[in-house]
Amino acid sequence: MMKIGIVLFSTFLFIGSSVGLSCIQCNSSHTPECTVVPSQVNTTCESKNCFDTQNSDTKEVVRGCYTEQSSSVCKLPDCKICDFDRCNTKAYNIDCLLCESPKDENCKTELHLIKSSCESTACFASINRGTGEVHRGCKEDTSACPGVNDCQIYYCDKQRCNTQKLPITTCLNCMGPDCVDPDPSVVDTMECEGGNKCITKYNDKGQVFRGCTQVPDEKCPDGEACRICESDKCNFGKFPFQEPATLSCMKCDSSQGQFCSENDLVSGVPQKCEGTYNFHEKEACYVNIRATSIERGCFFELNSDDRKECLTKGECRVCHSEGCNRYDNIIEYPGYKCHVCDNCEKIAGRNPLECSPMPTNKNGGPGCFVNRNDDGTVSRNCLSSSDCSGNKCVKCNEDSCNTMDAPGKGSALIGVKGLIGVLVVLSYKIL
Numbered sequence: 412m413m414k415i416g417i418v419l420f421s422t423f424l425f426i427g428s429s430v431g432l433s434c435i436q437c438n439s440s441h442t443p444e445c446t447v448v449p450s451q452v453n454t455t456c457e458s459k460n461c462f463d464t465q466n467s468d469t470k471e472v473v474r475g476c477y478t479e480q481s482s483s484v485c486k487l488p489d490c491k492i493c494d495f496d497r498c499n500t501k502a503y504n505i506d507c508l509l510c511e512s513p514k515d516e517n518c519k520t521e522l523h524l525i526k527s528s529c530e531s532t533a534c535f536a537s538i539n540r541g542t543g544e545v546h547r548g549c550k551e552d553t554s555a556c557p558g559v560n561d562c563q564i565y566y567c568d569k570q571r572c573n574t575q576k577l578p579i580t581t582c583l584n585c586m587g588p589d590c591v592d593p594d595p596s597v598v599d600t601m602e603c604e605g606g607n608k609c610i611t612k613y614n615d616k617g618q619v620f621r622g623c624t625q626v627p628d629e630k631c632p633d634g635e636a637c638r639i640c641e642s643d644k645c646n647f648g649k650f651p652f653q654e655p656a657t658l659s660c661m662k663c664d665s666s667q668g669q670f671c672s673e674n675d676l677v678s679g680v681p682q683k684c685e686g687t688y689n690f691h692e693k694e695a696c697y698v699n700i701r702a703t704s705i706e707r708g709c710f711f712e713l714n715s716d717d718r719k720e721c722l723t724k725g726e727c728r729v730c731h732s733e734g735c736n737r738y739d740n741i742i743e744y745p746g747y748k749c750h751v752c753d754n755c756e757k758i759a760g761r762n763p764l765e766c767s768p769m770p771t772n773k774n775g776g777p778g779c780f781v782n783r784n785d786d787g788t789v790s791r792n793c794l795s796s797s798d799c800s801g802n803k804c805v806k807c808n809e810d811s812c813n814t815m816d817a818p819g820k821g822s823a824l825i826g827v828k829g830l831i832g833v834l835v836v837l838s839y840k841i842l
């Protein structure tokens with residue numbers, strides 16, 4: 412009887428030590444999944460127990476084999492000790508920031524000021540891209556994503572992890588030769604937090620780079636091959652980007668027997684440019700005055716060597732407005748403004764608009780006009796945009812100068828209006 416007992420006991424021991432106890436072993440500081448879905452690291456224990464526990468302050472979750480040494484981590488009553496294979500899988504909660512930007516503006520970026528929280532196995536942060544409304548909370552919140560179509564939601568499973576700066580834009584992310592014209596379905600992507608956008612540019616080593624902007628309001632340097640766009644994965648397409656040409660230029664070559672002098676072209680009609688242009692450069696017309704011939708045309712129809720030559724040789728000039736290369740001496744006046752409107756007897760508080768650049772020789776330089784049309788209405792515009800040749804058109808040459816009345820309105824009506832104006836001014840003064 413005694414013998415049988417010893418045999419049974421030692422058999423039990425033998426089985427026990429050869430198989431051992433299997434416990435999940437993890438630390439949520441290293442593997443966040445440890446908190447909720449314990450990471451599948453099995454370890455065979457010397458001991459008879461597994462444990463899992465959560466630190467009430469840091470919310471760190473630790474799981475493993477229970478031994479003497481575990482007692483510093485595994486403190487009762489919070490620590491769960493158990494005794495069968497893979498028994499230490501309790502899902503613990505984490506704290507999540509809890510706020511909504513319509514009620515608390517700090518919910519957007521000033522997250523250190525958010526004091527309220529909730530407990531769950533996962534947190535979320537969401538933004539409605541249309542309204543900019545931001546919500547943060549626990550994953551069970553059913554109103555998590557207001558305005559479902561425009562809403563982006565992000566989940567995370569670390570203590571107080573829902574601190575994403577929103578919106579997050581996903582951008583293509585690559586560099587170097589493979590980045591010149593990448594296949595959007597295979598190229599890497601990256602998420603840009605805090606309202607940063609997608610950018611495509613040359614980096615300082617001259618390689619094509621696609622990724623996120625450094626700051627949300629980053630601008631491409633003027634005239635550099637660079638493009639910033641706002642929607643997810645918008646930074647695709649062969650670089651430098653090409654745009655279909657839209658400008659029209661005078662096109663002729665006197666060496667081919669074509670009329671091409673300034674005088675020949677005064678009333679000529681410019682022709683549409685063909686092909687594409689580098690979007691970061693301005694579309695342009697050129698005139699190249701050689702010793703024995705003159706050539707005019709669209710700048711981007713030239714090959715790149717000819718373009719370089721034109722920009723560096725003195726007798727080749729470029730300009731950027733419709734048909735502007737009809738003149739030999741092209742001087743453009745960019746950046747001046749005029750009031751632009753139809754049916755506007757008075758300006759009535761409109762802001763002047765920038766005029767398209769105007770080459771010399773046309774209407775005597777930059778300027779604005781006001782015109783009484785045949786139907787009696789009044790139009791105002793830039794001299795570079797519209798013709799001002801009739802006797803009911805008045806020009807002026809200062810910035811935003813076309814505020815004057817148009818000629819040829821019945822004087823009786825103006826008289827009445829003037830009188831009303833005086834009465835209004837007087838009555839204000841009296842009051």
Ligand SMILES: *[C@@H]1O[C@H](CO)[C@@H](O)[C@H](O)[C@H]1NC(C)=O
Pocket residue numbers: 438439440441473484
């Ligand atoms: C869990 O990992 C953190 C970070 O490395 C460490 O400070 C902590 O002591 C670990 N906890 C346990 C119980 O090993």
Ligand SMILES: *[C@@H]1O[C@H](CO)[C@@H](O)[C@H](O)[C@H]1NC(C)=O
Pocket residue numbers: 451452453
């Ligand atoms: C751990 O053990 C379980 C149960 O036997 C098994 O399903 C799982 O694949 C194991 N995981 C690893 C990483 O070995």
